[in-house]
Amino acid sequence: MLEVISVSKSYSGFKALSDLSFKVGRGSMYAFLGPNGAGKTTTIKVLTGILTPDSGDALINGVSIVNDPVRAKRNCGYLPDTPMLFEKLTGTQYLNFIMDIFEVHASERRGRIEKLIEAFELGPHINSLIESYSLGTKKKISMVAACCHRPPVLLLDEPTSGLDPQSVRAFKDILKAMTAEGVTVFFSTHILEVAEKICDRVAIIGGGRLVAEGSVDEIRRSLAGANREDNNSKTLEDIFLELTAKNGDRQEVCATA
Numbered sequence: 001m002l003e004v005i006s007v008s009k010s011y012s013g014f015k016a017l018s019d020l021s022f023k024v025g026r027g028s029m030y031a032f033l034g035p036n037g038a039g040k041t042t043t044i045k046v047l048t049g050i051l052t053p054d055s056g057d058a059l060i061n062g063v064s065i066v067n068d069p070v071r072a073k074r075n076c077g078y079l080p081d082t083p084m085l086f087e088k089l090t091g092t093q094y095l096n097f098i099m100d101i102f103e104v105h106a107s108e109r110r111g112r113i114e115k116l117i118e119a120f121e122l123g124p125h126i127n128s129l130i131e132s133y134s135l136g137t138k139k140k141i142s143m144v145a146a147c148c149h150r151p152p153v154l155l156l157d158e159p160t161s162g163l164d165p166q167s168v169r170a171f172k173d174i175l176k177a178m179t180a181e182g183v184t185v186f187f188s189t190h191i192l193e194v195a196e197k198i199c200d201r202v203a204i205i206g207g208g209r210l211v212a213e214g215s216v217d218e219i220r221r222s223l224a225g226a227n228r229e230d231n232n233s234k235t236l237e238d239i240f241l242e243l244t245a246k247n248g249d250r251q252e253v254c255a256t257a
Helices: 040-047 069-074 091-101 106-119 135-147 165-180 192-198 216-222 228-232 236-246
Strands: 002-011 014-024 029-033 055-060 076-079 153-157 184-188 201-206 209-214
Touching: 002 040, 014 040, 014 055, 014 201, 014 209, 029 040, 029 165, 029 192, 040 055, 040 153, 040 184, 055 069, 069 076, 076 135, 091 106, 091 135, 106 135, 106 165, 135 153, 135 165, 165 184, 165 192, 192 236, 201 216, 201 236, 209 216, 209 236, 216 236
Parallel strands: 029 184, 029 201, 076 153, 153 184
Antiparallel strands: 002 014, 002 055, 201 209
């Protein structure tokens, strides 16, 4: 499970997050949505321990990221929006390095990554230097690295950006299988169709505050409208644009995978 408890964070007087709280249950697929600058990446960096909140806390599988950051980090896998890799290593060397960090036994390693390598079609590249990879291939190896120690919580920042349609499909299938096994998946995205199709719940953030949270149907029902049928037909894109416009954050987002 994942819980954010009254988290606030400022940069040089700018309030990036303001008393943010939400909870994600075990085995849930949870989309974190918002315009650029709304606080999505700041939230994820607080959850991963990259940033320390000014106030509040976050629990990763019940462990405080503020009071016990090392143990909290062992309970999560992280995929940043831009891959940050050791490019003079091959894919195989990099994955073994990550599994060294998380103390994965040598006898378990091949079994942990084989299906992921196959799903993302990384076989032809896995023994090449990472510096030779395309952006999409770097994103794929980063995804495998985030999953290879089988963390109970996955934190993914714009995971589908840079992926081709076949890889997006593989990504969705992999996440569905992981949540079925009890993994909690938390990811930010601007691709609203992906969020609407695969997520149990979504949160919409604007100006560092939670604007809406729940299943798409719950949020849809909560929006008061003169025409109930019209309200019930709203897509996640419609809901997103309406809510962020009310908070002064309207901007164009991509709504196709």
